[in-house]
Amino acid sequence: MEQCYVHIASVVAVAKNKWERGKAKKEAEEERRAKAEKKAVDEERKAKVEKEAKEKRPARVDREVAEEERQAKAKEEATEKERRLRPRRRQRRKKDRLRLRRSVLTAKITSSGKTALHVAALFGHRFIDEELEGLVPSEFLETTDDFGNTPLLIATITGITQVAECLVNKNTNILGIANSTDELPLTLAFLNGHQHMGRYLYSKTPLSYLHPENAPLQGAMLLHCCFQTQCYDIALDLLNRCQDLLFASDKEGWKPIYGIATMNSAIPREKKHLYCISKPVIKKIQELKLLRAQADEILGLVCRNASRIDQVSVYADALFLAATEGNVEFVLQISKVNPDFLLIGDSSYQNVFCYAVRNRQARVFNLIHGVRFKDLVATSKDVDGNTMLHVAATQAPAPFFNRIYGPTLQMQRELQWFKEVESLTPPTIRGARNKDGMSAEE
Template identity: 35%
Template structure:
């Protein structure tokens, strides 16, 4: 067999692609490529005939490779006697990695120029490279096995992706990189709507190609917060894909849509495929579990000032048709990128969006509860229904808990194995609205009497546990926190049978003993807080007493030297001064006495329930009143003395009121909070009607 030299000479990595293609073609034509491509070891000299045949073909193939190399590249393989090793050496030296099968691998140096051009968006340079190397359009051009379309899509160059899509085949668009991502997967992750549209215009099957054992493109888009792109991909995703593999992809989509508040997608998907409510997502979560976390998607999870509540209540959504209408209304409202001048418009838009989210959440929950109400125990376990109820109770998601247990009241036992019910969790996490549901049940005595199997705690023991910090953060001061804890304990105690009060848990403690042990540190903190507050206020009250007492004997204008009566005795403003002075003196004295009573209190647990808060309320109220009366007396006295010099006394009165006003503003919220906590009707709704 005669071998002829190849005209293409290998100089460096710039022409390696063309050289390798031509040499490979020539070797195949001469039946020599098998020597280069072979992965098994050559025959040994013991097998003389086979060895001689292999040696001859190896020499012929090696000669072809050698004569087609330039001086520099020949020096790299001059000492090599194996054609296969020579080929791999050249591939490794000029491309950065060895090719065991004789193919041209991605991530090679010859594609560096193309890779760089695609990254910076230089289509002219990329086009010139592709003209010289047409096969590069489908090659893996980076060390991460990315094709040209991958690189352009990841960089976000829409115009380049459009050009590349025209040049490549539909099948090539489905090539995955080393992470399992197609170009569409990168576009979905980055939220590039136009690139996704372009890719799907060439190959609609890309919509169902998942990342290796991972999410499909629509899930990637929603997971990364690209809701508009997610809606576009969702419309194009066939239901067959979402229902395949026991609904894994559909459940993943549903979970991700709920978690990222694409509630319109979630609602439509549940309506189309109700069984997805029980399907598990790839990571093991379920749609119901995702919704249980979303407290702010329900009305009970928000707090609005009165004018926002009024606007919120005036927005009505009564049908599914109103959803799109409301969405269009939201889009027309100003508020995107708002500045200080249009914050009110932004606030109104936020209320519209909130109302829409609440409507969608309620509809979604209603659809799920319809499925749950007819499901068996195995389906509920698979769909993590019990976990979802427990989580919603911990989060304080009232609407979620109420709708589900209303569909099936037996679901109040969210953990049958441990005999735990939703009211145990509600008490432990201090969610009064959820606990109030117990008043709508006939079996509340049974629920209070139930004991968990691990710690042997009944419901009253749960009330004796220290509340989580998240439940106490909204309560100012350790004393009020201690008061709230006592209120919870007393409320549960009021509906507990007598035997529950004496029941011993695993630690051998009754509920009351358990409460005392867990709240000892809080009681000490509450005592210190009360003493510190009372001490500060006592100093202020005593100062006012001193000033007001002295003011009576140094009245404005002085006294008549003949009869000792004040000179301004018959002026009406003088009588105002005297009355204000007396009121300030008496109220400040009362305040000091109340605070002294706090300082000398015994600080027993029961004192924090009403005794200590009542003394603090009276003390603060009389202190504030004495400050107001003192300001009145000061202003009146100043006016009596300088009534003809208004330009002096008016600004002086204003300046003098600043420190006192600041003191009132800082302490007045405490008074309001304490009064609400002590004298409000109750933190529970005892008038709850039967709800099933």
Template identity: 40%
Template structure:
């Protein structure tokens, strides 16, 4: 009917005209519904590509039961439905698809493996599990693109335990919990079945490119549960090599996957893994010396903290590898530390710039507070008694609060200025970013916050002394306004202070007892 060899059924199905489709199907033979256009798509696949009209699909499938599993140019209609995230349509087509036709030959099994992959990606774990129960071998079968099944079990389990239901409706909350627990059970069962199948593979099958590629992709994505389960079921996979002849742990270092790298402390091949060199004669410490891909660096606030995290990685790997690796040179005649310096030259420069800009801005604020609070000490509210020279409100408790908060603000702001001056005069060596500079910045920000808070308290105390009980409403109004700058400072700078503290002093991101 068209230059793309589409039939009237193709055109009507793509346009979503249910009545026309029903009339056409009624006057066609079952075989006619399998006619493909120039792209190799049946009318059912074409309809899925343009809309998700289940009535149209039901009409066609009723006429020809084989349609959901008819292989077109790329894959089956049921797989297309999952790929396009038409979940209701996909579940319907899978419910009426013949399992026997899905598993009839090697080509169809590749499409079935693709169906499992797509079902997992769209979180239809029950469909993936159902098909795997009928044919366990699909767990180690590559799909039409040569990709073996990967389940992101770590992400799913993380979702379950870090995202509790927020719906105030109790019944809805219980329903959400039930759904999450069900997903947990399904994904755990999928993982178990896949591991059981991998155990059955011999050494030759274990080294298949699709199996190796799947394992290294799981490492790159940080799928901890998947990789740990694979290692438990098939310890031999600990020693496989991927891109540039790098082992699993070298790949984990390169992608900065801390949990996965920590698995090295529990594997039998630890000694062999730590002594391995890749095609370019890089050892594990060289991998830590390579710069981190930018998308992962961007998750850390500030170039200085990014540099700190890179140094933490280098120090951790250094504590694991044998001593000979420290001075070992690669194909570029670089030791790990020399490679680290070269790869992180720009990050070091950015970190220095970030530190100096932050310190300069905070120094100005701190110096202003020092000036103000020093002057306030000699211009006390109410003045001094002409006879004795003592402040007139010396016996007033609120006045004593003014004196104390003034002193705290003066001393803490002076401390913060000294800390920021220490940052500005630092040599900015690489190792300074590990503890020295973050510690100075943390103390500087902490004391600056304390000085601002104390300054506001001092101001409020002075206002309260001067107005006394005569204008209590005005004093209350002014004191309320004093909370605004403190709140703004907390919102803008306190998160950075917390992040610096956690990055420097929190428990190690590496687990030596995985």
């Protein structure tokens, strides 16, 4: 029974709450309606008052009010127009500033015709990257001074690779612009001793700028620098990409094959039997071994092209130069490919072994023992009737004597050299006389 009372009480409480919420909602709705009616009555009364006042005020006041409204509207339209034109004016002012700064950066400010970009590249200013970013058109980087130098060519003097990267990223055409002496930025970087910059520029320079068909001088000039600075890896890569460069000439008539003919003699030989070797010495030995390996690969390229008939005279000149410098490896490898090269003479009809004898290059001369036609070589005469023995009887070059101390030892060495050549000369021509009527002994 008690549970029934509790249930009834809860039902009554719920019903009461529901009735109270409904009553409160109804009262709120009536209050909002009353406020809305009051607001409408107030607005109607206000409009009525304004209408009555307007009807009562004179026409002069209406004109004044209309003029004020017109001025306010015109002011509002002017403000809107100003707001629309403001971005255009800012853009115009920005363009004017850019035009002014461009004229400053591209104006020639030195007596040699250098611009601000040339000067910045010369001193390696860090602001050059910011100035080039959307400020200077790429074609301005092709501007040259009175000596034909672009900013990139000037940058090769200091060797700051970051400056070169900034300039090249802006305009790659400047990689192919040479100065007044036909030197590309790549070549100048190596000439100035900046190998890091030179390697970067080599990685960015197209092969067409170095190919002998497009640029007859540039490839040979770069290889000349590579051989002088012993950057054989760059030379090897370039020759692998274009083997015609072996026979190209620079502006002085030098050919890369001539540099290869003296390459091994320019690499110092590592000393053997060293019992105490420090880390710097080991590093130096490893560098020399790497240079020799690269030189051997380059020599292999020369040997693979030795069958070219149109380059016989070039190979002969290279052999004469190798014999003069004592590069026995070059003479040996070329003679293995084509032994007939050993019989070719110069304009005086002197062959490779005559050059070896004249310059006292014993290692090259000893190659005659492995030649089947050594008697033909030993009995050959030049245009003046001199035999190889006559050549041995001439005075040795000064560098040879500089390695021997004292006139007595020098004379002894010269006699030994003469006897060595005489032993290979057939007895029938040992007493042969030249056009002047002199024998070798005389």
